[in-house]
Amino acid sequence: MLKLNQDKTELIIFTPKHLKASVPNLQLKVGNTVISSVSCVKNLGLYFDQHLTMERQVSAIVKSCHFHISYIGLIRSFITTDACKTLVNCLATSRLDYGNILLYGINKTTMNILQKVQNTAARLITRTRKHEHITPILAGLHWLHVQYRPQYKILIYVYCAWNGIGPAYIP
Incomplete structure (x- = not known):
């Protein structure tokens, strides 16, 4: 029951x-x-608002990422670049990726907020100044821009389904 x-x-x-x-x-x-x-519910750690703008979800991601990035920034001078990259990947970029497939198609303004978080994380790892261009830094880290990450995940699911190598629930 x-x-x-x-x-x-x-x-x-x-x-x-x-x-x-x-x-x-x-x-x-x-x-x-x-x-x-x-007007807003939380399911599996993801926020859904009644208009599906995902603004509440994005603000939760930003808050969590900035919290962790700021604490990593406090110890940045005491750790190696590889250690910093590992910490940022574990504590910040993993939050950008969790449930990001639901962010596909949201408006560009909201997506740019997440891009700023990713840029901050990349600058922390590489010790790059804010005025320097970010695209070569992201390429050096082998990171996709935030707007392309959901597309990449969708394409992986399509590829797996097309080739029959995905889980049983994806026909």
């Missing part, structure tokens, strides 16, 4: 921004529990 956790159960209705006013504040009754709709 499925038991409903009243503290964690949420209801969200996804709508385009221009239809927000036409959708009433809905409530769903399951047994004796009334579930009200919310």
Whole structure:
């Protein structure tokens, strides 16, 4: 029997921004529990807002990455470049990659916010100044720009599905 956790159960209705006013504040009754709709939910560590702009998810990524990058920056002068790269990959860029396939197609302004985080991480590793061009630095680290990372992941899934080498749930 499925038991409903009243503290964690949420209801969200996804709508385009221009239809927000036409959708009433809905409530769903399951047994004796009334579930009200919310504007943002969290599932598997990812935030989904009612308009699927992913702005809340991006701000959570930025907050977490900046936290870790700033602490790595405090010890940067005491560690090697390889150690710094390992720390940044483990603590910051892994957060940029987790669930990034959901960021495919978001607006460029939101994606640029994530790009600034990646640029900061690359500059920390290479000890590059802010005014220097970032593209050669990213190429030297073998990092794709943030906007291309979801596309790369999608193409990997397509390749695996096409060649029959993916998991069983991808036909």
